[in-house]
Amino acid sequence: MKNAETYALKIALFGALSSLGSALMAELLKRQHEVIAIVDDLNQWAPRPGVHCKHAGLDDADQAEQGVAGSSAVICLLPALAPDDPRTQLHHVRALIDGMSRTTIRRLLLVGDFDVLEHADKHSEQHRECAGHMVDLLQRSTLQWTLINAPVQVAGLGIEHFHHTHGTLEPGLTELLQRLARVAAGMVDTLELKLHYGEHVNFVC
Template sequence: MKNAETPVFKLILIGGLSSLGSALMAELLKRQHEVIAVVKDLNTLAPRPGLHFKIGGLNSAAQAEQSVAGGSAVVCLLAALAADDFATQLRMSRALVAGMSRTTIRRLVLVGDFSVLDNSEGHSEQQRACADQIVDLLQRSQLHWTLVNTPQQVAGLGIEHFRQTHGTLEPGLAEPLQRLARVAAAMVDTLELKLHHGEHVNFVF
């Protein structure tokens, strides 16, 4: 039974069709939070208790507003939506912030290629410029935001993989499964404990 003192989130997950997204869904459901995954196809994943789907996206502020409606917090995985396309990630971020500003939702965890903010070596000028603009956009907003660096991932991991992160029969998956599960747990801790507002964090395990 869930501790009545622990707040229950109705979390909107955008870009959840990724390994980190699967880890987040598994962790949130384990803690008895409700997850609403924004998808393009309602038949993408099998339904399960606590996990719901809605059609949406970040093509405009209006679409973003509709996508996040009904939630209490938003986690957006930018790299899963537009990998290595930093101009598109910036455009989506603008739509998301504008859409959320039309709602009462204020908590946003934005996951992306933000390591460039710590060290520009090995990153393009475009990536640095887009990351800087995203930070400026958030700082000028009324949102309670956290930026998280995208962790290293292994493609193709689903929720079922994260239900058992030890003793997997698939060679080489134990370490990345456990690492992503720990990152997901740290992100959910950030939401539950109201940590890292207005901060850029990198979860390293």
């Protein structure tokens, strides 16, 4: 039963169908928060208590505004939306910032390949340029943003996997599950404790 005195967040989650998305949903639900999973195909989603599904995207500001409506904070997992495509990720970030600017929602956790900000020589020129543009857009906005380095993931992990992070469901998965679960816990702590505004964070687990 939910404690009536507990402050509940309502999180709009872009990239919910990824492994990190599943870890985040499991952690948010464990802490009795609500999740709005933003998907582009409602047929991909199975109903789940505490999780609301909304058909939206980040093609433009109108879609972004529709997706975040009704939430108190937004988490966007760029690698899940446009893997290895910096230009599309930049387009998504621009649409998200423009869409959120039309609302009263200000808190944003943006997950991406932001290692480029500290180790530029390891990444392509396109990646460096797009990451720089993202940071510039965020700094010019009124959002309370946090950049988070994307952790290593594997495809196909659902919420059920993260209910059993201390047991081996499949060979070799235990360590990865626990690492993703710890990253998800750190991200939710960041929201709950109002940490790392305007900062770039790398969770070392």
